[in-house]
Amino acid sequence: MTPRLGLLPERLTNPAAATRAAGIALAALGLEWMRVLVARQPDLALVSLVAGGAALGALGISVGARDVGLSRSGLGFKLAAGIAVGLILLLPALTRGRSGPLLPAPYAAAAIVVSIGEEVAFRGALFAAMDAWLGPLPAIIGSTLVYTAGHVLSHPPEFLVPVAAAGALLAVWRWACRDLVAPIVAHGIADLAL
Amino acid sequence: MKYLAALAVAAVAYVLAAWLVAPGFFDGFAPAAPYHWVSPPPDLRNGNQAPSSGRTTIAVQNGASQAGHLYTTDQQASVTYPSQSFAAPPAGAQLLLEIQPVASYPDLGGIGGAGNVYLVSVTTRLISPVVVTLRYGSQQSGPPTAIFAAETPTSPWKSLGSINSAVPYTVSASTTTLGYFVVGFPPAPASTPPPAQAGGGPPVVLIVAVAAAALAVLAGVPFMVARRGAAGPEPAADADTPQAAGQNRGGARRRRRRGRR
Numbered sequence: 001m002t003p004r005l006g007l008l009p010e011r012l013t014n015p016a017a018a019t020r021a022a023g024i025a026l027a028a029l030g031l032e033w034m035r036v037l038v039a040r041q042p043d044l045a046l047v048s049l050v051a052g053g054a055a056l057g058a059l060g061i062s063v064g065a066r067d068v069g070l071s072r073s074g075l076g077f078k079l080a081a082g083i084a085v086g087l088i089l090l091l092p093a094l095t096r097g098r099s100g101p102l103l104p105a106p107y108a109a110a111a112i113v114v115s116i117g118e119e120v121a122f123r124g125a126l127f128a129a130m131d132a133w134l135g136p137l138p139a140i141i142g143s144t145l146v147y148t149a150g151h152v153l154s155h156p157p158e159f160l161v162p163v164a165a166a167g168a169l170l171a172v173w174r175w176a177c178r179d180l181v182a183p184i185v186a187h188g189i190a191d192l193a194l
Numbered sequence: 195m196k197y198l199a200a201l202a203v204a205a206v207a208y209v210l211a212a213w214l215v216a217p218g219f220f221d222g223f224a225p226a227a228p229y230h231w232v233s234p235p236p237d238l239r240n241g242n243q244a245p246s247s248g249r250t251t252i253a254v255q256n257g258a259s260q261a262g263h264l265y266t267t268d269q270q271a272s273v274t275y276p277s278q279s280f281a282a283p284p285a286g287a288q289l290l291l292e293i294q295p296v297a298s299y300p301d302l303g304g305i306g307g308a309g310n311v312y313l314v315s316v317t318t319r320l321i322s323p324v325v326v327t328l329r330y331g332s333q334q335s336g337p338p339t340a341i342f343a344a345e346t347p348t349s350p351w352k353s354l355g356s357i358n359s360a361v362p363y364t365v366s367a368s369t370t371t372l373g374y375f376v377v378g379f380p381p382a383p384a385s386t387p388p389p390a391q392a393g394g395g396p397p398v399v400l401i402v403a404v405a406a407a408a409l410a411v412l413a414g415v416p417f418m419v420a421r422r423g424a425a426g427p428e429p430a431a432d433a434d435t436p437q438a439a440g441q442n443r444g445g446a447r448r449r450r451r452r453g454r455r
Contacts, residue, residue, distance in 0.1 A: 084410075091212075
């Protein structure tokens with residue numbers, strides 16, 4: 001028997017689901033912050049990106065490929081959709097003629113690892129855990145808030161608004177399309193281009 | 195329909211949010227900290243911190259200066275020097291290398307500075323090339339392409355070009371003289387039209403927002419078709435959970451089997 005608090009909806013007081021979601025949120029947040037802090041050492045920047053991205057991706061193992069939204073069915077559509085969503089992420093920069101520096105090959109590879117890791121951790125594992133605990137809307141909001149919090153050490157405050165909006169867009173996609181492939185592709189495109 | 199509507203709303207919200215700050219969405223590869231300006235652009239005055247300098251004593255062994263790196267404390271500028279880059283000082287004197295952000299420097303002319311001007315000085319003299327690396331704090335239509343150098347307060351600026359830099363948001367160049375350095379853009383030819391104003395006007399952002407919404411809906415339509423095909427009528431909210439989605443797919447499989455019979 002699990003203890004229930006009388007006035008709260010039943011699923012709010014599900015300790016197993018709450019513990020799982022909180023654990024994944026804390027792990028993802030801790031890994032993001034650790035990655036940023038280690039990357040401040042010039043000689044460790046590349047290593048921290050790759051190791052941090054891989055560690056974030058490993059959080060998906062706790063949930064399973066299917067529950068994080070990864071499957072091979074309709075892979076062509078998912079890849080094409082990822083390009084389309086990536087284009088949405090780039091539209092404001094493209095319209096204003098802005099782009100980032102051309103990343104050296106090792107950093108480009110690291111950007112892809114980080115993109116995959118962040119999507120698997122936030123829109124994959126954390127979203128699935130929060131969805132199972134509280135439902136899809138709290139999962140969208142919660143995964144977006146934790147994703148944004150993960151960037152407070154690496155981004156000036158004014159950049160956190162677009163980071164949050166991008167996180168929300170990708171989380172809505174994850175909910176509406178039950179797919180994580182397109183967010184991974186879109187995120188990778190945005191990181192490489194910006 | 196609710197899923198497509200949610201995608202469209204999220205896409206519009208993203209464009210509006212990203213329009214607040216150029217270039218929009220950055221992730222993981224943004225500079226670790228805001229750029230510290232000597233003279234910040236108007237929109238960056240709030241919260242600007244003064245840039246720092248760097249200073250080191252270079253060891254000299256058997257009349258040869260040793261190799262090393264000198265960074266400013268905020269890591270916005272650095273000098274990498276191989277061994278024997280500098281003339282040895284007289285006996286008993288120290289070989290000091292210093293990087294200082296300066297507010298007074300030769301007129302940049304048409305050069306579009308993308309960061310502070312740094313004065314790099316040494317107590318002896320440079321005798322073989324060193325590499326200067328400068329982080330930049332702003333871009334125009336792309337990242338800055340070169341480092342410019344002026345040897346004295348009255349010297350003209352000349353481009354040093356750039357060499358591959360392994361660190362994002364920095365430009366490196368090899369130099370055979372010390373003095374003033376700035377990362378930036380070469381002067382624009384007189385006939386070149388000025389670049390489009392960053393930010394655009396409200397109509398532009400609205401057009402971009404509508405385009406983003408349309409793109410999100412178009413990209414999402416195949417998934418909605420697949421979703422309907424797998425689950426029949428639009429599922430209730432509870433069917434959004436991964437577990438329920440699995441049950442729906444099972445239902446579709448059962449229906450297909452019945453159809454074959």
